[in-house]
Amino acid sequence: MYATTVPWRQSAEIAVMHPSPAFTTVPARRKFAPPEPSPAPSQPKAPTKKVDWPQAVREYVQRSFAPDAAVAGIDREEIEKVLKKVITEAAERDALVSTNWEAMPLPQQIIHTERARMAMPVAAATEPWRRDTTPDRHVALAGYSNGDSSKKRKSADTVMSDADDDSIPPWRKANPRNVFEDRITYANQGQADRVEKRQKRKLDDLAKGTSKYQENLEKRKQRFENGKPGNRSPQSLHHSQDGSPFDVNEGPIIGTCQDLEKRYFRLTSAPKPETVRPLHILEQTLDLLKKKWKKESNYTYICDQFKSLRQDLTVQHIKNEFTVNAYEIHARIALEKGDLGEYNQCQTQLRALYSQKLGGHPAEFLAYRILYFIYTCNRTDMNDILADLTPTDKQQPAVKHALDVRSALALGNYHRFFRLYLETPNMGAYLMDMFIARERVAALANICKAYKPDVKIRFLTEELGFESDQDCVQFLCDHGAQGLLEDRTDSVVFQTGKAGLLFENAKNAAFRKVDIKGQI
Amino acid sequence: MESVFNDFKRAIEAGDGYGVAATISPVPPPSDPGRLYSFHRSTNSYSVQTDFRYAIVYNNDIQLNKMEGNSWVDVFVAYWKAIGELLLAEEVTNQGKSSQAPWGRVYEAWKEMATVLLRGYTGLIFPAWTVPCLYVAGKYLRVFAIKADEQAAQSNGKVTFNAGFQDDIVSSMGKNETLEDAARQINRIFAACISDRAPLEESRKWALYYITNLLFKTYFKASHPGNLSKNVLRSLQASQADIPPLEAFPKAHQVTFKYYAGVVAFLEEDYARAEEHLTEAYRLCHKEAQKNRELILTYLIPCHLLTTHTLPTQALLAPYPRLQRHFTPLATCIKRGDLAGFDAALHAGEAEFVKRRIYLTLERGRDIALRNLLRRVFIAGGFEPAKEGEERKVRRTRVPIAEFAAAIRLGSGGVGMDMDEVECMVANCIYKNLMKGYIARERGIVVLSKGGQAFPGTGV
Incomplete structure (x- = not known):
């Protein structure tokens, strides 16, 4: 329930709200604003007493706490800690006077950079302020990575979006794109979008895959052109080298595991870096999994592997096109195997990832989502999804198809529904397979009441989208209608007039309850 | 400070629950717009506790026992803090920086106030006639939560990502996390009211319907109206025997409750029950409460269309231009059997209908x-x-x-359908009992019922 209360606020909150004596002195100082509308920023205590601080140091401290230097996500306590450390170290080195305090980064910048570097395993950011620093300052700064300065860090968000530019607060940024996207090298980009699909849909996908491939090449080219050279110094990180055990609160882990395959285990404590695979390994993993799926189709194995892949992405806070890709592939495979629970988890994740505009195939999965809600008969969610649709969404062929399916069913137009079933794009047919039998029963209930005395099997086969008359007869027999079939000279007829409530009851049973696994 | 505590004293003496509630309202009375500000300026965080204690407990004019007095002091201290946050947030908003206004802190401070207040009731310290205080607390929990969510959405975006060691990357995508928390808080108030064992004359049960309505309102805003609202209805149902009859509650509570109960049934597609509740709400609703009547009709009209196949008259719609704009074209097309016109009208109003959650119901009007x-x-x-x-x-x-088939082609603006689809449409009408008869496919004819029952309820 506190999820929206950002951590740096929470602590102040508690202090403000509890009137117990132990806190009474603290809130008076810690509160930012009340009771006065515009409070003067209280002067921070200098870390050690009885020292006559040089003016430059005082100014540095003042700048650190100036309201306009505040950075979202970094609270006062953290700043104080880092500040103390910076000054103490300068004092220990007797460099209080010699240090160029003007050029010294503010504590919040240090924290920031530190977080950013932790968030990004491969490339250490070279920030502008680092250029004119002395080598021993580098050592001093690097020291913070192991300090507890960033213990409070909870959300990967701030880190990701703030990393490039301190002066722009996160909420000002129009598009919270992953700023690290341009730092990631895709070892084998072309594979990123090709997905194995099954027999009948193969041709479609091949065509789509190539155009996608082109598109990605373009994107990739752009990335290289726009990429800032400063972002690309591949330095290994201080804190991951010493192999110290990973602390969850400290930020994303940086994996060092080189194995492509890994069993999935639910984490109960922070993972060790040596058990987590970094992005470039995961990319190879995905490749391998795709090949294996094509060759062996062992779903138990594949699902397990994908779950561990997803887990590795999560603990390293990797949110980019690759993440989307991995989730999409897992969703498609789950769909194909009718594993709706797993599919649904991926779908939920994808929805959030798409909202971050990380690429992928939002229209395709939006269409699946609509079909899924048809399957679950979830009117509330269906209404919400309709409310969220943009005119552009509705133009997408897959989405349009799904919406047509919905409207056909809503109006009881089984004729149109089964035509739409036969021309479902992408893998939507796997979803429609989930409710096709149910809708056939419903249509039969309808037909049995409306047609008398009988109809030809051929008619049913065509209206209800069966592959053949045999399938149709089989379906009727499965529902206990074998006695109602009559062999005539030219055809087999189904005596609808005598079916009575047979299919009506079957329909009511079929719609009674839909199992919705893992739905959010 | 003085004016607040004078009002408080007066209300306590008079036994005026709404008067007491007014003293902890986060909205200043129209007669004294600067009241919150001066109240907040009248003391500071260091001496607020002492000041208020002097004003309430040691004030001989206010006759409260010590325990009750102290509890009110706690409430007012929490209230004072919340007001501080509120004034700050309003100030930031007034400076045109609404995206930075700390509504989250206002919400948290108000929640603390509500918690302290509720403790006074669950601890059997505050008398039941002061329950309007809970109304104020609950009402603004919702208001501040909505503002906090708006602000959070502006600054953070909607998605929260996992930082721990969960399996999946996204932890939540709630647009309304604060509001959902508010719903939980209001639910606590609900629980405290429904579980009151005191005799009815002095029971908190009299707050039940107001709080229930507030819960409905919150759930609807948090966009999961169905299940949670049903739970509330169920627990009301379960303790029906111990609750005074609905008619004994203020009319305002009755109308709102009937309205929401009706809409919940409506969303469950139980149109018969929905119609019953909504009709009752419409009947009880004050005739000048145009907005409320409009809301009720928004659901009652589609309900009526499905249950009795009747359309709203122009006289009914006349006072409500919005309803008229949306329902009149639909009604005209239904009457004329203009399928293409109906589709166009439904499409034109789609945004509004979906927002009101009546789209999927109105769609059935096509039948x-x-x-x-x-x-x-x-x-x-x-x-x-x-x-x-x-x-x-x-x-x-x-x-x-x-x-x-020819008629459908005419009705669809010249777009034809193949014969099988026409049969399908006719079959639907028969299946839904809108038409009596059967299709004789071999002969290509529809055999309709004789004796004036071919289209039940329409005279032919």
Whole structure:
């Protein structure tokens, strides 16, 4: 329930709200604003007493706490800690006077950079302020990575979006794109979008895959052109080298595991870096999994592997096109195997990832989502999804198809529904397979009441989208209608007039309850 | 400070629950717009506790026992803090920096106030006649939560990502996390009211329907109206025997409750029950509460369309331009059997209908439009050639499918359908009991019921 209360606020909150004596002195100082509308920023205590601080140091401290230097996500306590450390170290080195305090980064910048570097395993950011620093300052700064300065860090968000530019607060940024996207090298980009699909849909996908491939090449080219050279110094990180055990609160882990395959285990404590695979390994993993799926189709194995892949992405806070890709592939495979629970988890994740505009195939999965809600008969969610649709969404062929399916069913137009079933794009047919039998029963209930005395099997086969008359007869027999079939000279007829409530009851049973696994 | 505590004293003496509630309102009375500000300025965080204690407990004019006095002091201290946050947030907003206004902190401070207040009730310290205080606390929990969510959405975006060691990357995508927390808090108030065992005269149960309505309102805003609202209704149902009858509650509570109960039934597609509740709400609703009547009609009209196949009259819609704009085209097309017009009207109002959650229901009105169209074919078919000795003329009850197909083509603005689809539409009408008869496919005709029952309820 506190999820929206950002951590740096929470602590102040508690202090403000509890009137117990132990806190009474603290809130008076810690509160930012009340009771006065515009409070003067209280002067921070200098870390050690009885020292006559040089003016430059005082100014540095003042700048650190100036309201306009505040950075979202970094609270006062953290700043104080880092500040103390910076000054103490300068004092220990007797460099209080010699240090160029003007050029010294503010504590919040240090924290920031530190977080950013932790968030990004491969490339250490070279920030502008680092250029004119002395080598021993580098050592001093690097020291913070192991300090507890960033213990409070909870959300990967701030880190990701703030990393490039301190002066722009996160909420000002129009598009919270992953700023690290341009730092990631895709070892084998072309594979990123090709997905194995099954027999009948193969041709479609091949065509789509190539155009996608082109598109990605373009994107990739752009990335290289726009990429800032400063972002690309591949330095290994201080804190991951010493192999110290990973602390969850400290930020994303940086994996060092080189194995492509890994069993999935639910984490109960922070993972060790040596058990987590970094992005470039995961990319190879995905490749391998795709090949294996094509060759062996062992779903138990594949699902397990994908779950561990997803887990590795999560603990390293990797949110980019690759993440989307991995989730999409897992969703498609789950769909194909009718594993709706797993599919649904991926779908939920994808929805959030798409909202971050990380690429992928939002229209395709939006269409699946609509079909899924048809399957679950979830009117509330269906209404919400309709409310969220943009005119552009509705133009997408897959989405349009799904919406047509919905409207056909809503109006009881089984004729149109089964035509739409036969021309479902992408893998939507796997979803429609989930409710096709149910809708056939419903249509039969309808037909049995409306047609008398009988109809030809051929008619049913065509209206209800069966592959053949045999399938149709089989379906009727499965529902206990074998006695109602009559062999005539030219055809087999189904005596609808005598079916009575047979299919009506079957329909009511079929719609009674839909199992919705893992739905959010 | 003085004016607040004077009001407080007066209300306590008079036993005026709403008067007491007014002293902890986060909205200043119109007569004294600067009241919150001066109240907040009248003390500071260091001495607020002492000041308020002097004003309440040690004030001989206010006759409260010590425990009750102290509890009110706690409430007012929490209230004072919340007001501080509120004034700050309003100030930031007024400076045009609404995206930075700390509404989250206002919400948290207000929640603390609500918690302290509720403790006074669960601890059996505050008398039940002061329950309007809970109304104020609950009402603004919701208001501040909505603002906090808006602000959070502006600054953070909607998605929260996992930082721990969960399996999946996204932890939540709630637009309304604070509001959902508010719903939980209000639910606590609900629980504290429904579980009160005191005799009815001094029971908190009298707050039940107000709080229930507030819960409904919150759930609807948090966009999961269905299940949670049902839970509330169920727990009300379960303790029905111990609760005073709905009629004994203030009319305002009754109307709102009936309205929400009706809408919940509506969303569950239980249109008969929905109609019952909504009709009651409409009947009780103050005739000048235009907005409320409009809301009730928004659901009552589609309900009525489905249950009785009747359309709203112009006289009914006249006072509500919005309803008129959306419902009149639909009604006209249904009456005329104009399928293409109906589709266009539904599409034109789609955004509004979806927002009100009536789209999926109105969509079914197309069946009625189709029925009316087919009925016209039947009437246009005229009568059977008169047989000898028969006085009454008999309508032609064997209608070729092709005639219906032609009508549908006309009704759809010239767009044809193949015969199978036409049959499908006719079959639907028969299946839904909008039309009595059967399709004889081999002969390509529809055989309709004789004896004036071919289209039940329409006179032919």
